[in-house]
Each structure stands twice: as structure tokens, then as C-alpha cells.
Amino acid sequence: MxxxxxxxxxxxxxxxxxxxxxxxxxxxxxxxxxxxxxxxxxxxxxxxxxxxxxxxxxxxxxxxxxxxxxxxxxxxxxxxxxxxxxxxxxxxxxxxxxxxxxxxxxxxxxxxxxxxxxxxxxxxxxxxxxxxxxxxxxxxxxxxxxxxxxxxxxxxxxxxxxxxGQASGLKMCYAALTKGLTAISTELLIAAHRLNLDAELWQEISTSQKELLEYLNRQIPTMLPKAHRWVGEMEEIADTFGAVGLTERTFEGAADVYRFVKETSLGKETPEGRDTSRTLADIIAILSQDNISSST
Missing domain, CATH: 3.40.50.720 (NAD(P)-binding Rossmann-like Domain)
Structure with a gap:
């Protein structure tokens, strides 16, 4: 050929x-x-x-x-x-x-x-x-x-x-790790912001989870304009895990996180148009406030 x-x-x-x-x-x-x-x-x-x-x-x-x-x-x-x-x-x-x-x-x-x-x-x-x-x-x-x-x-x-199915199965398992972790981290950081525990959580993560903090500083900002695509990917992972006898709910929840992000002001930016000067703390504060605004 x-x-x-x-x-x-x-x-x-x-x-x-x-x-x-x-x-x-x-x-x-x-x-x-x-x-x-x-x-x-x-x-x-x-x-x-x-x-x-x-x-x-x-x-x-x-x-x-x-x-x-x-x-x-x-x-x-x-x-x-x-x-x-x-x-x-x-x-x-x-x-x-x-x-x-x-x-x-x-x-x-x-x-x-x-x-x-x-x-x-x-x-x-x-x-x-x-x-x-x-x-x-x-x-x-x-x-x-x-x-x-x-x-x-x-x-x-x-x-x-x-x-x-082998190649797709590998992608599902790998994305469950990387994008699943990003979804969980985004949600828990918003929770800490709403509990007024940002400073304490950042201090603990920077002390005990330095590599994770570096990962989140890279991953969450670049995730924002891609969240609309990741909703479906999380749903596909849920289907994959359900088909092998595992719970689908973990990644149905991750899909909900990305579904929320895509509706925020940050989620509506494009990869090439996003503001790269924002810190992770800035992003979490905006996401938290956007969610409050969209639900009232």
C-alpha cells in the first residue's frame, strides 16, 4: 500500500x-x-x-x-x-x-x-x-x-x-487516570474555596504532594477550553468500566464536572485564546463564582 x-x-x-x-x-x-x-x-x-x-x-x-x-x-x-x-x-x-x-x-x-x-x-x-x-x-x-x-x-x-477494541480500551484506562484525576482535583479545589480553606489546602498540598501540585498547575489551566470534549470521553470511560463489571458512577461524576466547566466563562475560551497569566488559585476562584452565578 x-x-x-x-x-x-x-x-x-x-x-x-x-x-x-x-x-x-x-x-x-x-x-x-x-x-x-x-x-x-x-x-x-x-x-x-x-x-x-x-x-x-x-x-x-x-x-x-x-x-x-x-x-x-x-x-x-x-x-x-x-x-x-x-x-x-x-x-x-x-x-x-x-x-x-x-x-x-x-x-x-x-x-x-x-x-x-x-x-x-x-x-x-x-x-x-x-x-x-x-x-x-x-x-x-x-x-x-x-x-x-x-x-x-x-x-x-x-x-x-x-x-x-484494544487500542480504545487502553485510551479509556489511561484517560481515566489523567482526566479523571483532573476532574476530581478541580472539584475538590472548588470545595476548599467555598469552605474558605484555600490557603490551608494549598499549604498542605505544597508540603506533602509537591509533584501533584506541579501536575495540577499544568493540567487544570489547559483543561478549561477542552472540557466540552471531555464530557463525552468520561461517559465513554463510564461505559467501558460498566462493561467489565465496575461502577460507572465515578466517571459519570467526572463528566458532570466537565459539563459544569464547559458552561463557565473559562470553559468558553479557546485553547489559543485562553488567558495564560491566571494562576491556578485564580482559576478556581473564577470557577467557583461562575458556578454560583449559573445556579442562581
């Missing part, structure tokens, strides 16, 4: 950064941006992603299609691409790299394969790959090695098995 063009669904923060890496290493990237937001279109331009207009044209032009969307859109976009595959009559490799549960990705697989395409399960761990060695893409499925050819074009792709 010769790879010359990669279709990106969709070139937002993560998809655009992946496209930029591929472009810098000699591949062409394309997308269908007809109904996308103006911000996404601008990110696509910055990443040098070519707009081919329609999904049918995307299938025609691409050798691989990489789906990187919010979890709630994963199934619908796969159905739309499947229709395009059938109309075009092209056997194309479709890589689902969305943060979704193993059961969901297993349900998406036949949508693509029955239309005549081939399918790979993938998951992205790390930030948008603007720095070398910062982001890993795990892949599973019988066709995963075909997708792994993109290693030659700047992506760190690691094949972990031949079963659909």
Missing part, C-alpha cells in the same frame, strides 16, 4: 496538529470542511490541510482516513463515510482514533467494513504532536500495520494487538 494522501476528520486541535506533522514529512492531507466551524477551517489552513469539499471527494483523494472527533460524533461520521465509500466503490483504510469505548469501536467496525472499507482501532495519548516524542498513537486490528506505515512520516504509532 502506497500512502500519498491522508484524509483528516477533523482538523481541529489534535487533527490539525497530526496533519501538520504529516505535511512536514512529505504527505498531502485533505479534509471535507463544508459544515465545519470557522475556527476549524482556520486551523486547517494553518496546518496546510486541503479542503476537498465533500466526503465522497475525500474518499476518492485519500489512501487513509483518520477520524479524530469528539466522541459523540464518531458513529455518525463513520456512517457518512461508509455511504461515500459505497458510492465511490473504493477500498480505503479507515482509522478510528476517537476517545471511545471498546464496545463502541467494535460497533463502528462493521459500518465501515460492510461498505467495502478496512478498519483500524486507534487511540491518541498525549497532547497535539507539536513537539517530537510527545504523543503516542496506539493501534490494533488486523490492518494496524498498514496504518503504522505513517511512522515513516513523523507519527509515533505503536501496534498493540490484532483485536479491534
Amino acid at each position: 502506497t500512502i500519498q494522501t491522508v484524509g483528516i476528520l477533523s482538523p481541529g486541535d489534535m487533527g490539525g496538529a497530526i496533519a501538520s506533522v504529516l505535511n512536514q514529512n512529505g504527505l498531502r492531507t485533505v479534509s471535507a470542511l463544508g459544515d465545519r466551524s470557522e475556527r476549524t477551517k482556520q486551523l486547517a489552513i494553518a496546518a496546510k490541510v486541503e479542503n476537498v469539499g465533500t466526503l465522497e471527494k475525500l474518499v476518492i483523494e485519500s489512501d487513509i482516513i483518520l477520524s479524530v472527533l469528539v466522541p459523540s460524533a464518531a458513529t455518525q461520521i463513520a456512517k457518512q463515510v461508509a455511504v461515500a465509500i459505497q458510492k465511490v466503490g473504493k477500498n480505503i483504510l479507515y482509522v478510528d482514533a476517537n476517545a471511545i469505548s471498546p464496545e463502541r469501536v467494535k460497533a463502528i467496525q462493521p459500518i465501515i467494513e460492510e461498505a467495502g472499507g478496512e478498519f483500524v482501532d486507534a487511540s491518541i495519548i498525549g497532547p497535539p504532536p507539536r513537539q517530537p516524542n510527545s504523543t503516542r498513537i496506539y493501534a490494533s486490528g488486523e490492518k494496524a500495520e498498514l496504518f503504522a506505515k505513517l511512522r515513516d512520516y513523523g507519527l509515533d504509532i505503536r501496534v498493540i494487538g490484532s483485536e479491534i
